[in-house]
Amino acid sequence: MNDKQIPSHAFSSSDTAINLLGGRPDCPFMPVFGAPQVMFERGQGTQLWDVNGKRYLDFLCGIAVTSLGHAHPVVAAAIAHQANTLLHVSNFFANPVATQTAIMVDKLLGGGGQVFFCNSGAEANEAGFKLARKFGGRGRHVVVSALGSFHGRTLAALAATGQPAKHEPFAPMPEGFRHVVFNDLDSLVAALDPTVAAVLLETVQGEGGVIPASVEYLQAVRKICTERGILLMIDEVQTGFARTGKWFGFQHAGIDPDVVMLAKAMGNGMPIGALWAKKEVASVFEPGDHGSTFSGTALATAAARATMQLMIDMDAPTVATRRGAELTAKLRTIDAVIEVRGRGLLLAAELRPELDAKKVATQLLEQGLVVNGVTSHALRFAPPLTVSTAEIDEAIEILKKVLG
Ligand SMILES: Cc1ncc(COP(=O)(O)O)c(C=O)c1O
Structure with missing residues (x-):
């Protein structure tokens, strides 16, 4: 990745450590992952903030990992307690x-x-x-x-x-x-x-x-x-x-x-x-x-x-079923989405074939929504099981804006 390919919102130019990212010769990471587009610093529930303080909704959860949301206080306390024990x-x-x-x-x-x-x-x-x-x-x-x-x-x-x-x-x-x-x-x-x-x-x-x-x-x-x-x-x-x-x-x-x-x-x-x-x-x-x-x-x-x-x-399976049905129904109201598939809160929205899912995912990221292009034409959604109706609505608004 060269300087021009780094999105303008990506990294604070004043931070040298951050500028090491993005596939430059002095990048400290082996180039096995694609060049990162954002550097996240902090999370809370469904929300993430990048190093510039910009807020995002995380509908990917580090690929179905942070199912209880970021920085869950009980999990954090359990880790801290154990680290001290x-x-x-x-x-x-x-x-x-x-x-x-x-x-x-x-x-x-x-x-x-x-x-x-x-x-x-x-x-x-x-x-x-x-x-x-x-x-x-x-x-x-x-x-x-x-x-x-x-x-x-x-x-x-x-x-x-x-x-x-x-x-x-x-x-x-x-x-x-x-x-x-x-x-x-x-x-x-x-x-x-x-x-x-x-x-x-x-x-x-x-x-x-x-x-x-x-x-x-x-x-x-x-x-x-x-x-x-x-x-x-x-x-x-x-x-x-x-x-x-x-x-x-x-x-x-x-x-x-x-x-x-x-x-x-x-x-x-x-x-x-x-x-x-x-x-x-x-x-x-x-x-x-x-x-x-x-x-x-x-x-x-x-x-x-x-x-x-x-x-x-929290009876997580019931919550995932309910929220999954809600997200599915709302994704189906988007014109550019031709199919929604998956189970519970592991979903993919198949886009119209002229839409490139990876490009759409980048545009969504710029608008503050984290998802991924799981195939050439499908976006994957794996929000936390704790996602709220208001957060689902906010994500759908961003999707509608980007997908026209
Ligand atoms: C079904 C399945 N199995 C195994 C793996 C590999 O897991 P890990 O990346 O933790 O090694 C993944 C990762 O995406 C997965 O989705």
């Missing part, structure tokens, strides 16, 4: 916060399982692949996932990600990953042979364009996996913790997965992820099979415990 002791020892948090996660998922804590969605998937391989045994190690899926950026998570263009620069990919057409049962059945240990699916393909898996598809996949002794692993990294109007996206189909991957909203911004598996599956792991220095730190799990308790207290 105990941060970390290693996995040679237990700590009460991680233990209570694991029990909460298991309860939310219906019970009967065990948890491995990690720090991100990709790590939750990595742990899941190792579990599937150990469970399947030698010769039965393949993970089948869907085209259009996204499962993370580490090598194995990337191999599971059904987007061949993302594999190409890093070939060869790790062996043992196979892709099928999403929402197409015949395609899945054709891919199942005795080498398959697990099927891995998102219940809504978030990065793929906010495409829900149909209820019938998920139910049929569950049935086939059960018949063939194949693990059904559900990646709830983006859809988990009430985002779709149920605690977890798979609950829309009334199925019970064998393995679930979690992250994003779990700590309302504190980095934490988890792999959950039914006890009979989790029990194939033995000491030394997997681990992570930061697995289940007291600090991260304190944030997750507070986040989950707040979500339980």
